[in-house]
Amino acid sequence: MLEDALGLIPGEIEARVLEDAQRREIEERAKVERAARWGEAMEDAKERAIQDQLASALRDEARRWREAAALSEYCDALEGSLTDPRG
Template sequence: MILGEIEARALEDAERRVSEEQAKTEREIRRRAVLEKAKQQAVQDQLAEALRGEAGRWREAAELGAYCDALERRLAELGSVPDEADPAASRRWLEWARGYVQTIDPLNRPRGMPTPHDPTPEELRPYLQGWSPDGSERRAGP
């Protein structure tokens, strides 16, 4: 009887260990899946930020280009009016401005796909669904 009880407890302990190991393996699989998805989302954020930056530089270049066009039209109007500002200085300013616009317009030198960096733990945190970004099994607090 005592031997049977010892054997039963040993079997229960072995089953418990197997069950705990399976649960640990399942948690690790879930954690890795969440981490992989978080990395993908963080990389998407990086690429979107690069795109927004390029679009902002493009908008600025378009706005400054429109200003240069308006300035050129105004200088043409003033060219026939005596005693206006120094037209040579105004033309130099316009020439410099057009050159500057060329340097900031991203469409003049289209870039390839940006190379994202490995997301930091802070970049991953919003997508980890409560998991800790340090790779541990514990859940991060709210």
């Protein structure tokens, strides 16, 4: 009986070594996949930040353009009233 049990030990050790190797391989693949997903998420976040910044700059430029147009219209009206002989 002892001899039978001792004969099983090398097989059990080999099985555990294989299981450990497979587990490590699975964990390493999962780690690589997590890193890839993290990198993709960071790239997406950077792209969204750039798009948000560009949109903000465009909104600011449009606001300044509207203000300039309004001031120009006001100045034209003021100039017209000053040069109008009716006064």
